[in-house]
Amino acid sequence: QGRKKENYNNRGMRFEEDINSSINYYRETGRALIHKKPTPVQIVSVDYPKRSAAKITEAYFRQPSTTDYQGIYRGMPVDFEAKETRSHTSFPLKNLHLHQVKHLEEVKAHGGLAFLLLRFGGEQAMYVIDAAHVIPWYYDQSERKSLTKRYVASHSCIVPEKLQPRYPFLDAVDELYFTNDS
Amino acid sequence: QGRKKENYNNRGMRFEEDINSSINYYRETGRALIHKKPTPVQIVSVDYPKRSAAKITEAYFRQPSTTDYQGIYRGMPVDFEAKETRSHTSFPLKNLHLHQVKHLEEVKAHGGLAFLLLRFGGEQAMYVIDAAHVIPWYYDQSERKSLTKRYVASHSCIVPEKLQPRYPFLDAVDELYFTNDS
Ligand SMILES: [Mg+2]
Ligand SMILES: [Mg+2]
Numbered sequence: 001q002g003r004k005k006e007n008y009n010n011r012g013m014r015f016e017e018d019i020n021s022s023i024n025y026y027r028e029t030g031r032a033l034i035h036k037k038p039t040p041v042q043i044v045s046v047d048y049p050k051r052s053a054a055k056i057t058e059a060y061f062r063q064p065s066t067t068d069y070q071g072i073y074r075g076m077p078v079d080f081e082a083k084e085t086r087s088h089t090s091f092p093l094k095n096l097h098l099h100q101v102k103h104l105e106e107v108k109a110h111g112g113l114a115f116l117l118l119r120f121g122g123e124q125a126m127y128v129i130d131a132a133h134v135i136p137w138y139y140d141q142s143e144r145k146s147l148t149k150r151y152v153a154s155h156s157c158i159v160p161e162k163l164q165p166r167y168p169f170l171d172a173v174d175e176l177y178f179t180n181d182s
Numbered sequence: 183q184g185r186k187k188e189n190y191n192n193r194g195m196r197f198e199e200d201i202n203s204s205i206n207y208y209r210e211t212g213r214a215l216i217h218k219k220p221t222p223v224q225i226v227s228v229d230y231p232k233r234s235a236a237k238i239t240e241a242y243f244r245q246p247s248t249t250d251y252q253g254i255y256r257g258m259p260v261d262f263e264a265k266e267t268r269s270h271t272s273f274p275l276k277n278l279h280l281h282q283v284k285h286l287e288e289v290k291a292h293g294g295l296a297f298l299l300l301r302f303g304g305e306q307a308m309y310v311i312d313a314a315h316v317i318p319w320y321y322d323q324s325e326r327k328s329l330t331k332r333y334v335a336s337h338s339c340i341v342p343e344k345l346q347p348r349y350p351f352l353d354a355v356d357e358l359y360f361t362n363d364s
Contacts, residue, residue: 027288030291032292033288033289033291033292033294035247035248037219037220038219038220038221038222038223038244038246039220039223039225040220041220041221041223041225041238041241043221043223053242053243054242054243055240055241055242056223056238056240056241056242056243057239057240058237058238058239059223059237059238059241060235060236060237060238061235061236061238062220064220065217066217070252071259072259072289072292072293072294073292074293075258075259075292075293075294076257076259077253077254077257077258077259077294106209106215107215107254109212109215110214110215110254110255110257111254111256111257112215112254112257
């Protein structure tokens with residue numbers, strides 16, 4: 001059981017690393033300028049030892065007010081949250097936090113691209129799904145508490161695992177948002 | 183001397199608070215969606231005491247890779263660095279960090295609005311100056327190591343101190359970037 005959890009956490013770490021390496025690749029090649037937001041921390045006390053780096057000795061996690069990833073793509077603001085679920089068949093809406101959903105809503109209202117990057121258990125591919133296909137289900141969970149993989153698959157673009165970048169999710173973004181552009 | 187420093191730090195805090203309260207006001211009123219980026223911290227160890235919040239007991243400051251403020255305004259990506267100098271007459275270029283300048287360059291290259299929000303000593307007003315008027319001087323400091331206030335004033339829009347928001351810098355952004363729009 002403990003072992004299983006560790007594996008999952010490692011997988012969770014890999015998930016984040018895969019996305020980070022992809023955004024770094026896109027940044028280095030100039031295709032997009034996307035950064036991961038740092039975890040917000042409330043710093044309470046700091047030691048300043050001589051001849052070495054300042055050491056934070058007391059701090060607390062703060063509630064983030066946005067999503068994990070933000071930047072610019074094709075001149076447009078882009079904003080997304082990346083989520084992985086162990087489930088092979090559905091994405092539990094409780095994996096999303098209210099502040100993330102609200103932020104994605106605000107991004108849309110301000111004209112930015114707002115989506116989720118989802119990965120299910122037992123599958124290497126990811127899905128790019130526009131926030132509009134998720135937000136209403138988040139706010140009304142009386143009917144269903146999760147999105148089926150079938151629903152996600154039919155309202156999104158798939159991102160296969162590749163080598164460079166590991167997850168070419170901007171190809172899916174192109175397909176989703178820019179296909180009908182001249 | 184120590185007292186003077188403290189006053190300056192307080193003033194520095196106020197500077198940041200003034201900007202933060204202004205972006206919050208703009209967010210709440212729906213005019214723009216701008217957030218301050220959290221300070222990046224490398225977390226080394228965390229205590230998870232029973233019945234109370236996780237406590238970070240060892241962490242270090244990491245080098246930020248972007249500027250302080252990012253968001254969306256009028257559907258466009260907006261990105262800026264806020265800087266205050268004690269000097270009444272010039273802005274020392276050493277107040278800028280290479281990663282900030284590089285990031286502002288990248289934002290411009292990707293089609294976003296990239297500027298600095300500057301405040302000089304002895305003055306409550308701020309200046310919104312496009313990064314293009316600062317970057318070349320940063321990279322070549324052989325001629326001058328600072329921008330005179332006169333230079334800044336003649337290449338920027340001024341932001342007077344008001345009540346709500348404290349610094350209506352988006353009016354200056356409008357003037358600077360959107361004046362010739364239909
Ligand atoms: Mg996430
Ligand atoms: Mg700053």
